[in-house]
Amino acid sequence: MDLGLVFLAALATALATGLGALPFALAGTGRIGAGRLALGNAAAAGLMLAATGMLAWEGAVIGPVAAALGGLAGLAFIKLSDTILARFENLDIGALTGSDARRALLIVGVMTLHSAAEGIGVGVAFGDGAPLGWFVAMAMAIHNIPEGLAISLVLVPRGVSWRAAAWWSVFSSLPQPLLAVPAYLSVVWFRPLLPAGLGFAAGAMAWMACADMLPEARAGAPAWQVLGVLALSVAGMLGLFALLPEG
Ligand SMILES: [Zn+2]
Secondary structure, eight states: OOHHHHHHHHHHHHHHGGGGGHHHHHHOOSOOOHHHHHHHHHHHHHHHHHHHHHHHHHHHHHOHHHHHHHHHHHHHHHHHHHHHHHTOTTOEETTEEHHHHHHHHHHHHHHHHHHHHHHHHHHHHHHTOHHHHHHHHHHHHHHHHHHHHHHHHHHGGGTOOHHHHHHHHHHHHTHHHHHHHHHHHTHHHHTTHHHHHHHHHHHHHHHIIIIIIHHHHHHHSOHHHHHHHHHHHHHHHHHHHHTSOOO
16 A cells, blocks of 8 residues: 555545535624524534544554553543633634633544544454445545534634634644555554543543533523423434445
8 A cells, every 4th residue: 555645545634624614605604693602502412422433443443452542541631721721811813812712722632533443443344355445435535524614614604704713613624534554554653552542532522511511502592492402413413424435
């Protein structure tokens, strides 16, 4: 397997993340009301929780103890980042200020970190043989689209353009091509890191969804709506994966 091809496959999966912003390109952008913003948060939380479940499962199948320890480290890490970011009250990034900027930074940061673990997964899979590598790369590309949607659901309603949201989505997946290559070159070295990395990613995403996005959603919309949207987005993400052929 050519090294350049591994890089290109992982780069293509990263570009797929940008497709998540497409619904906003079609629907138009601009700030929306508090109720819809709340439901956008609920939908993003559902997509992330479904992804969390899949990451935790994959990690636990390879190495349960490492995955569990990685998960705890992920929770601790994101809690710490959140606490540190909360100190910067006058944070502003582009069109975003204050708590909007903090939330934007947090979701792009968490998604970027978690895709590092997935990049290792893609590289290790190619190391185990081209057919498995292609399968994992394709699964990852499909998995990335709703993650781009989750990022866009947080950014666009707060005033970021859909184009910028698409680029931030792609940015959040750039660790995939960057880490797939070394992981492919040194499967022996990277394989033991995989369950811990997947656990770490799951822990960080679970914290972000439960401690940040769901309370925010609950503050702006009634519980039945939040739970309904949450359940639908979890089901949508899992349904997407059910469509994949057996690998
Ligand atoms: Zn992911």
